[in-house]
Amino acid sequence: MESATKTQTQNKYQVSIDLLNDAVGKEIATSLQYMYFHTHFEDDRYQYLSKIMREISIAEMRHIEEFSDRILFLQGDVDMNASFRTKQVTEAKEMLRMAMQLEQSxxxxxxxxxxxxAEHKDAVTHKMFQDIIAEEEQHLDTFRTELQNLLDYGEEYLALQSAAGSKHTSKSFGHPGGGE
Structure with missing residues (x-):
């Protein structure tokens, strides 16, 4: 009887399981893409953009966990494979544009x-997607704002971030003005 119940549950929620697994793949790929951007921003000493990318990458990882937990509750199996390969984009404007495209998609x-x-009468998965959409919209807004700052202020915007990174680096090495 237990296996029959499990089969019925899997069939009843298979659409949700498939939707959630698709989301897991997108979140894994996006998280990796943002971590890639983070490392490049950090290497260029763009501390603020680096921090943003790192934090949003981690937020995407939390989404993977939430979706995975729901899949397992629905008695499905999680497909932990990225839906696309990380793209090697290294120019700041293009990274932000790509991040905006990923969020909008x-x-x-x-x-x-x-x-x-909702059509398949899975209110919890329906609400889960709605809640995460709200977070993704915040990410999109952040990327829009940063791209607009870069377009408005140009290289000066990046130079200010690099200078802030240099100040932080000199503090951590105990250079004059570093407080140690």
Whole structure:
């Protein structure tokens, strides 16, 4: 009887499981992409952009965990494979543009997934997608703002971040003005 119940549950929620696994793949790929951007921003000493990319990458990892937990609750299995390979983009404006495209694509995809989960009478998965859409919209807004700052202030915006990084580096090495 237990295996029959499990089979019925899997069949009943298979659409949600598939939607959630698709989301896991997107989140893994996006998290890796943002971590790639983080390392390049950090290497260029753009501390603020580096921090943003790192924090949002970690937020995407939390989404992977939430989606995975839901899949397991629905008695499915998690497919932990990135939906795309990390792209080697290293120019600041292009990184922010790509991040905006990733967020917008995710928002569009999750709106559709939310609708489909609701159609299949899975209110929890429907709400989960809605809640995560709100977070993705905040990420999109952050990337829009940073790109606009870069467009408005140009290289000066990046130079200020680099100078802030140099100040931080000199403090950590105990150079004059470093407080140690």
């Amino acid at each position: 995710t928002i569009d995809s999750y709106n559709e997934a939310s609708r489909m989960a």
